Amino acid sequence: MPATLGRVLFLVSRRWRGCLLEIAETIVLTVVIFLLVQHFVAQPYQILQVSMENTLQPGQYVLVDKISPIFSDYKRGDVIVFQPPQGYSENGQDIPFIKRVIGVGGDLVEIRNDAVYVNGVKLDEPYVYEGQLTTPLNGQSSWRVPAGDLFVLGDHREASQDSRVFGPIPKSSVIGRAWLRYWPLSSLGWVSPAEYVGVPNASPVPSTEPPASPVPSTGPPASAAPSQ
Numbered sequence: 289m290p291a292t293l294g295r296v297l298f299l300v301s302r303r304w305r306g307c308l309l310e311i312a313e314t315i316v317l318t319v320v321i322f323l324l325v326q327h328f329v330a331q332p333y334q335i336l337q338v339s340m341e342n343t344l345q346p347g348q349y350v351l352v353d354k355i356s357p358i359f360s361d362y363k364r365g366d367v368i369v370f371q372p373p374q375g376y377s378e379n380g381q382d383i384p385f386i387k388r389v390i391g392v393g394g395d396l397v398e399i400r401n402d403a404v405y406v407n408g409v410k411l412d413e414p415y416v417y418e419g420q421l422t423t424p425l426n427g428q429s430s431w432r433v434p435a436g437d438l439f440v441l442g443d444h445r446e447a448s449q450d451s452r453v454f455g456p457i458p459k460s461s462v463i464g465r466a467w468l469r470y471w472p473l474s475s476l477g478w479v480s481p482a483e484y485v486g487v488p489n490a491s492p493v494p495s496t497e498p499p500a501s502p503v504p505s506t507g508p509p510a511s512a513a514p515s516q
Contacts, residue, residue, distance in 0.1 A: 331464065333369050333386070337378050339442030339449070340386055341417050343367070343479070349471035350386075350479060354464040362438060362459065364389055364406070365482035370440075370462040373454045384463055387450050388415075388482065391431070391439035394490030399429045399452070404441070409487045417444040425452040433490075438462070 331352045335344045344350065344367075352369050362368060366389045378385070391397040391406055398405040402421035404413065416422070422445050433439045437456035442448025451457065466479045 333384065333463075333466065335386065336381070336383055337386065337442075338447050339444050340367070340388070341444040341447075343388075343415050343443045344386065344466070344469065345475070347472075348469055348475055350466045351468040351470060352464040353467040356467075357462070357464060362389055362392065362462065362465070363481070364392060364395075364484055364487065367466040367479050367481065368438070368440065368462050369464060369466060370457055372449075372461075373457065376449055376454060378449075385440075385449070386466060387440035387442050387448070389438050390441050390451070391433045391456070392490055393433055393435040393437055395433045395439065397431045397433060397439045397451075399424050406484065407488045407490065409484075411484050411487070413482070415443050415482060417446075420445045428452075431456060436460075 331354060333350050333352050335346050335348045335350065338346055367386065368389055369384050369386045372385045376385075377383070390404060390411070395406050396408070399422055402423060404411045404422050413422075422441070431439060431451065433456045436459055438459060439451045439456045441450045441452070469475050469477050469479055
């Protein structure tokens with residue numbers, strides 16, 4: 289009898305060890321998948337700023353899409369999350385900023401008559417908080433966006449540190465596109481990009497490198513082919 293009881297206890301113990309091992313493997317796999325998804329695919333982001341009101345409200349959560357920019361470059365109207373230039377923070381906190389892309393590489397962005405112009409065309413911006421006017425913040429009112437950079441503005445123009453202050457930002461500082469507002473559930477919905485009708489394509493950005501000097505020919509001049 290004791291031998292039988294011991295065998296039963298051994299089998300039960302082995303079964304429990306197997307269950308615990310499966311649970312541990314599942315937990316580890318879940319954590320690894322979560323970290324991979326967050327690092328490479330999508331990342332949750334909490335809105336802590338008022339600079340995107342009323343499009344996004346403080347306290348809301350959005351998912352930041354990291355993978356689509358690999359295949360589809362950032363464009364005007366996108367809402368993006370990025371690391372701000374050094375020295376800029378939100379209420380003393382070193383947190384990523386969230387703004388709207390207004391200009392891409394080559395674009396001429398201007399603020400005049402309290403409105404935003406891109407490549408000479410005035411933008412229709414119905415999302416701007418309470419119809420606020422757009423004014424320069426440091427005396428500069430015109431920017432030519434360098435290749436590989438983005439010009440960004442907050443929808444709440446009077447409460448936003450953006451490219452009017454620190455200039456265009458490099459794409460390398462961008463974490464991704466905000467694409468889904470998921471919390472609270474009452475605010476569930478897509479974060480749709482704006483569309484700017486009639487804005488022409490960006491002008492080519494002049495190269496800062498001097499043109500290459502022509503290499504003199506050292507051979508005899510080529511003979512012209514006779515006319516047929």
